[in-house]
Amino acid sequence: MPKPTFTLPDLNSFCLIDGLGLRVTGQQIRHDRAVLECRVAEDDRWCRNCGGEGVLRGTVVRKLVHLPLGWRPTTLWVRVRRYRCTDCARVWRQDTSTAAAPRAKLSRHAVLWALKSVVIDRMSISRVAAALASSWHTVNDAVLAAGRQLLIEDPHRFEGVKVIGVDEHCWRHTGRGSHYVTVIIDLTPVKERRGPARLLDMAPGRSKAVFKTWIDAQNEDFRNGIEVVAMDGFTGFKTATAEELPEATAVMDPFHVVALAGDALDQARQRVQRETTGHRGRSGV
Ligand SMILES: [Zn+2]
Numbered sequence: 001m002p003k004p005t006f007t008l009p010d011l012n013s014f015c016l017i018d019g020l021g022l023r024v025t026g027q028q029i030r031h032d033r034a035v036l037e038c039r040v041a042e043d044d045r046w047c048r049n050c051g052g053e054g055v056l057r058g059t060v061v062r063k064l065v066h067l068p069l070g071w072r073p074t075t076l077w078v079r080v081r082r083y084r085c086t087d088c089a090r091v092w093r094q095d096t097s098t099a100a101a102p103r104a105k106l107s108r109h110a111v112l113w114a115l116k117s118v119v120i121d122r123m124s125i126s127r128v129a130a131a132l133a134s135s136w137h138t139v140n141d142a143v144l145a146a147g148r149q150l151l152i153e154d155p156h157r158f159e160g161v162k163v164i165g166v167d168e169h170c171w172r173h174t175g176r177g178s179h180y181v182t183v184i185i186d187l188t189p190v191k192e193r194r195g196p197a198r199l200l201d202m203a204p205g206r207s208k209a210v211f212k213t214w215i216d217a218q219n220e221d222f223r224n225g226i227e228v229v230a231m232d233g234f235t236g237f238k239t240a241t242a243e244e245l246p247e248a249t250a251v252m253d254p255f256h257v258v259a260l261a262g263d264a265l266d267q268a269r270q271r272v273q274r275e276t277t278g279h280r281g282r283s284g285v
Pocket residue numbers: 047048049050051052085086087088089090
């Protein structure tokens with residue numbers, strides 16, 4: 001191993017703050033949690049309307065759950081400047097979209113950490129929520145949204161789909177019962193012997209209503225193109241198909257939907273592994 005080259009210790013890089021467009025200005029460490037006070041790195045003081053200069057009108061705090069550091073849930077206390085344009089009177093705040101999605105409660109790193117913990121390390125949502133000192137629903141929503149975005153990134157994936165499979169998977173067990181997702185896969189390549197099934201979408205919950213709402217949300221071209229809906233036998237999916245896609249045939253598992261949906265999810269897991277850790281997981285993980 002080559003001799004390491006040291007630089008000066010730096011909280012911004014060590015705590016993954018610099019990638020969020022923030023810098024740390026203070027810390028408060030208690031035995032059970034830590035708060036990092038941050039500022040937005042970019043000044044952002046020029047009006048996007050007219051190019052005039054903004055006058056500082058105080059700051060507001062945006063609190064973001066960050067990933068746990070040093071065994072402690074860590075919160076970012078981001079002081080965001082507010083400006084008012086001297087020319088056109090427009091009022092704005094410094095842009096924090098690099099740190100977190102609009103209205104999100106978790107920093108972008110916290111979202112990836114949560115997604116990795118759930119999908120790769122198979123931690124329960126409750127444990128992830130406890131590690132982040134956040135609520136179950138906040139974490140669940142963030143993980144599902146990020147999962148969908150990361151796993152299912154191809155905007156053209158709905159084109160040319162003729163055969164879909166629908167299945168339910170246990171997403172995570174919690175103390176209050178199990179949580180399910182309805183998984184929709186594209187079986188067209190399997191039927192045409194061109195390749196493996198692809199993950200099309202995931203929707204929280206498992207019921208006739210979930211699948212019905214999902215079909216309803218798709219565009220007309222997609223719905224008209226569906227010839228076959230394969231499922232493992234849950235009658236709710238069958239009724240939803242009959243009601244929403246009367247032209248399509250509902251069939252009971254000729255393609256082994258359950259196994260193929262599992263494969264598609266495994267591929268998706270490997271993708272999360274690559275995106276969140278930068279290397280491939282063991283095969284089968
Ligand atoms: Zn202006």
